[in-house]
Each structure stands twice: as structure tokens, then as C-alpha cells.
Amino acid sequence: MIDLYYWPTPNGRKISIMLEECGLEYRVVPVDIGAGDQFHPEFLKISPNNRMPAIIDDDTGISVFEGGAILVYLAEKSDLFLAQDPATRIDTLQWLFWQAGGLGPMAGQLSHFVNYARDPVPYAEERYAKEYDRLLAVMDVRLRDREFLAGEYSIADIAAFPWVMPYRQLGNDLDRFDNLRRWFDAIKNRPAVQRGVDIGKDWRRDAKVSDAARAMMFGQDSETVFKAAGGKRSK
Ligand SMILES: N[C@@H](CCC(=O)N[C@@H](CS)C(=O)NCC(=O)O)C(=O)O
Secondary structure, three states: OOOEEOOOOHHHHHHHHHHHHHOEEEEEEEEOOOOOOHHHHHHHHHOOOOOOEEEEEEOOOEEEEEEHHHHHHHHHHHHOOOOOHHHHHOOOOEEEEEEEHHHHHHHHHHHHHHHHHHOHHHHHHHHHHHHHHHHHHHHHHHHHHHOEEEOOOOOHHHHHHHHHHHHHHOOHHHHHHHHHHHHHHHHOOOOOHHHHHHOOOOOOOOEEEEEEHHHHHHOOOHHHHHHHHOOOOOO
């Protein structure tokens, strides 16, 4: 049995989709990031970056944080969505790292400035909107001559999909990207993806972020980390 520490955001959904795709037995442990669950001492033991998702695998006693690492762990456990042959495997991993280091953080910053910043910051919005647009084009070009990012459906696609999902909210339009649109529709129509995306979809009925949640999520600095870790700075 796998415990999935989860909240219904793009980063959380990478893992709910993967678990549904693999058919592994799991239970969901909600981590309400607006209420501060990510700072609970028990959670920090498995996720020292105070971010979800994270997993604990009861079969092995292993816990993993960071979406990309969790996807690799689950792929190796299930022997699915990460090919054994070296060329496809490294192709998959390079697109997974591309997502973790590029698409995810850039779309995340864009989402922050579009959805959550109290006052508009046009420079930041434009900067991240352009970068998101550029990254979508990188995927589109990559998908010109293959069905999925690494040829066959893999953890690279599972990682990228939830960050393409909010394209409208992020001010983009997939009709400008034929290959990406085809890829997006193919993944969206997979029953396991639909089940994964739906997990916790009713937990965030209130689209507005409360002031308390805003302070919890957007006011973090080194003090926050030291306080959560027991109150003492090292210096
Ligand atoms: N690189 C991490 C990012 C995880 C992440 O940023 N999670 C966010 C939600 S999408 C979170 O837990 N935020 C809590 C907070 O901001 O305090 C991954 O892919 O797992």
C-alpha cells in the first residue's frame, strides 16, 4: 500500500495520475497547503522541502518527495512508463527533468502572478507568459514526429500534462499548437488520467485564496523553515 500525501494541484496530480495508471494500491492523505499541513513535523520527516506531493511505500518503508523522483520510484516499482532500453530511458528522464526544472516552475510562477498576486505585476506576468508559451512550443516541435515526448507514453508525459492542463487560465491557447493539442487530447482521454485528475477536485470549492492561506504559502522565508524544523537557526 502506498500513502500519497496530496493536494489537488498540478504537482499533486502528476502522482495521482501515475498511481491510477499503474494500478498500484494507494490511499490519499490530504495535505491542505492553505491550512499549513505542509509544516506538520510528521510531514516534514518525509518532505523536508515542505511541499507536497510525497509518498510512503508501506511495502518497502521508503518515502519519497519531489514529483520527478516519485515518478521514477513508481515507474521502477511497477515496471511501467520508464523503458529499460538505455536510449528511451534517458530520453524519458531528460524530458522529465525538463518538466521539473522548466515547465513546472515557469508555469507555477505564471500561475502565481496571474491567479494570486494581490496587485498586478505586468513585467512578471509578461515574462512568465512568454516563457510558458516558449515551453509549449518546445513540446509542440518535439511532438512533430512522435506521439509522446519520449516516443511511447511515459512518466515524462505524466509529469508535463498537469502543467499544460491550465493553459486557458494561464492565458494561452492550444489551438496555436497542433501537435501539442493532439498530445493533450490523447492524454486527457485516458480513463486513468481522468480518475487521477478528479482526486480531491471538490476540496477547493472556494476559488479565492483566503488571507490566511496567502500568508501561509506566499510569505515563506528561511525563518519559516527554521521554525518548522524546531525553532533554531544554525546561525
Ligand atoms: N518540485 C516539486 C514542487 C512541489 C510544489 O511546489 N508543491 C506545492 C503545491 S503545487 C506545495 O506543496 N506548496 C506548499 C507551499 O507553498 O507551502 C514537485 O514537483 O514535487
